[in-house]
Amino acid sequence: xxxxxxxxxxxxxxESQITLPDPLPHLRxxxxxxxxxVEGARTAGGRGRSIWDDWVETPGKVKDxxxxxxxxxxxRRFPEDVxxxxxxxxxxxRFGISWVRVLPDGTPAGVSQDGLDYYDRVVDSxxxxxxxxxxxxxxxxxxxxxxxxxxxxxxxxxxxxxxYVEVVAQRLGDRVKHWYTxxxxxxxTLQGYGLGDLAPGRQELFGALPTAHHQLLAHAxxxxxxxxxxxxxxxxxxxxxxxxxxxxxPEDLMAAGVYNTIHNRLFAExxxxxxxxxxxxxxxxxxxxxxxxLELIKDSSDFYAVNFYNPTTVTAAPPGDPLPFDxxxxxxxxxxxxxxxxxxxxxxxxxxxxxxxxxxxxxxxVIISENGASFPEPDTLADxxxxxxxDRIEYLKGHIEAVAxxxxxxxxxxxxxxxxxxxxxxxxxxxxxxxxxxxxxxETGERTPKASFEWLRRTIAAARS
Numbered sequence: 001x002x003x004x005x006x007x008x009x010x011x012x013x014x015e016s017q018i019t020l021p022d023p024l025p026h027l028r029x030x031x032x033x034x035x036x037x038v039e040g041a042r043t044a045g046g047r048g049r050s051i052w053d054d055w056v057e058t059p060g061k062v063k064d065x066x067x068x069x070x071x072x073x074x075x076r077r078f079p080e081d082v083x084x085x086x087x088x089x090x091x092x093x094r095f096g097i098s099w100v101r102v103l104p105d106g107t108p109a110g111v112s113q114d115g116l117d118y119y120d121r122v123v124d125s126x127x128x129x130x131x132x133x134x135x136x137x138x139x140x141x142x143x144x145x146x147x148x149x150x151x152x153x154x155x156x157x158x159x160x161x162x163x164y165v166e167v168v169a170q171r172l173g174d175r176v177k178h179w180y181t182x183x184x185x186x187x188x189t190l191q192g193y194g195l196g197d198l199a200p201g202r203q204e205l206f207g208a209l210p211t212a213h214h215q216l217l218a219h220a221x222x223x224x225x226x227x228x229x230x231x232x233x234x235x236x237x238x239x240x241x242x243x244x245x246x247x248x249x250p251e252d253l254m255a256a257g258v259y260n261t262i263h264n265r266l267f268a269e270x271x272x273x274x275x276x277x278x279x280x281x282x283x284x285x286x287x288x289x290x291x292x293x294l295e296l297i298k299d300s301s302d303f304y305a306v307n308f309y310n311p312t313t314v315t316a317a318p319p320g321d322p323l324p325f326d327x328x329x330x331x332x333x334x335x336x337x338x339x340x341x342x343x344x345x346x347x348x349x350x351x352x353x354x355x356x357x358x359x360x361x362x363x364x365x366v367i368i369s370e371n372g373a374s375f376p377e378p379d380t381l382a383d384x385x386x387x388x389x390x391d392r393i394e395y396l397k398g399h400i401e402a403v404a405x406x407x408x409x410x411x412x413x414x415x416x417x418x419x420x421x422x423x424x425x426x427x428x429x430x431x432x433x434x435x436x437x438x439x440x441x442x443e444t445g446e447r448t449p450k451a452s453f454e455w456l457r458r459t460i461a462a463a464r465s
Contacts, residue, residue, distance in 0.1 A: 035096030045114030048104030106143030173229030
């Protein structure tokens with residue numbers, strides 16, 4: 001890749017040019033990764049197959065043909081990631097536990113001691129480094145056998161998730177006190193089962209909505225298992241977006257309302273209010289709720305976790321479209337490496353957070369469980385070169401300031417998590433999108449902190465001073 005001005009060591013900003021957020025919020029600080037995105041080693045230690053193994057081995061499903069290997073190879077190189085987390089000064093590190101690395105066929109009948117031993121080592125290394133482990137138990141890697149039986153459309157998958165969580169909690173619960181159960185159920189529902197953009201690649205449209213309930217139920221079934229094994233904090237990481245109508249026309253306002261219901265309210269309200277929004281009034285199918293489900297789901301989280309990347313601008317769909325809304329570019333907004341799909345509007349994070357506080361009076365403490373951006377960056381670096389990712393610094397700075405504004409408005413935000421600690425496999429986009437504070441050569445695994453790494457280290461230090 002040719003040199004791009006402003007992205008390498010020779011063009012690194014001076015000390016005076018690296019400005020910190022103003023105001024600096026009072027927060028715990030974290031960074032994140034996910035098992036399938038960084039571990040590689042897809043057959044090591046008897047690891048089983050997930051829906052993402054099928055996806056990456058299907059020609060044309062991943063933009064650059066990447067299969068996650070060798071990639072970051074955190075299965076073998078996790079001590080380097082732990083060192084990065086400690087060097088940043090993180091309070092916590094959010095990492096993923098792979099269901100199929102622990103239970104190769106998904107069930108407790110075949111526990112992999114190699115898999116549990118691996119996560120033992122990760123946890124102990126983090127604790128030795130003074131960083132609190134904060135694992136995610138499900139980050140999209142569903143065992144293939146369960147998908148063949150219906151996946152998240154099948155209520156039984158929630159029960160099987162509880163069984164898996166019990167195995168992990170019994171092994172790690174003496175040292176791990178903070179847990180995410182499920183990551184971004186909205187994306188599994190909308191992109192995995194609704195539109196087919198992500199594994200398992202189904203195109204059920206509104207027929208995908210039962211997967212939302214079954215994921216929330218899985219979280220609620222797992223939470224008491226974790227607490228009975230010593231957990232202090234349990235939560236689910238929701239992907240949220242601030243929905244904007246393209247115009248003030250009644251049609252666009254209606255379309256934005258429907259999209260907000262499906263993307264945000266469908267996942268927030270069962271957890272925070274103990275009920276689903278009025279789906280049938282919108283012509284959508286009712287959720288497959290059994291007696292007692294909503295009582296179990298409500299108040300099952302000790303914190304409310306928000307993954308936020310961008311707002312979403314919505315307009316009414318043309319006649320005959322199977323969906324009642326279209327997602328369109330946000331007028332006037334700069335964008336990340338994903339282009340118009342990911343506009344950069346930090347104020348939308350403030351608006352989202354203050355809306356949550358206003359709409360849900362019993363909102364528990366909030367954690368920003370993911371926030372970050374990808375930009376065009378080189379695959380390899382010459383000796384001594386460093387990615388000068390000034391765009392990422394500006395993105396993070398703006399969103400940290402947006403958190404501070406929301407705090408000042410009364411939202412109890414306790415933690416901020418950067419996605420991601422290192423460059424990783426970005427799902428259907430493979431290695432074409434890089435989110436990391438640390439550059440990774442995907443052939444050699446070599447890690448090189450970017451300018452944003454040093455900037456965040458200084459930001460964290462300043463926030464504590």
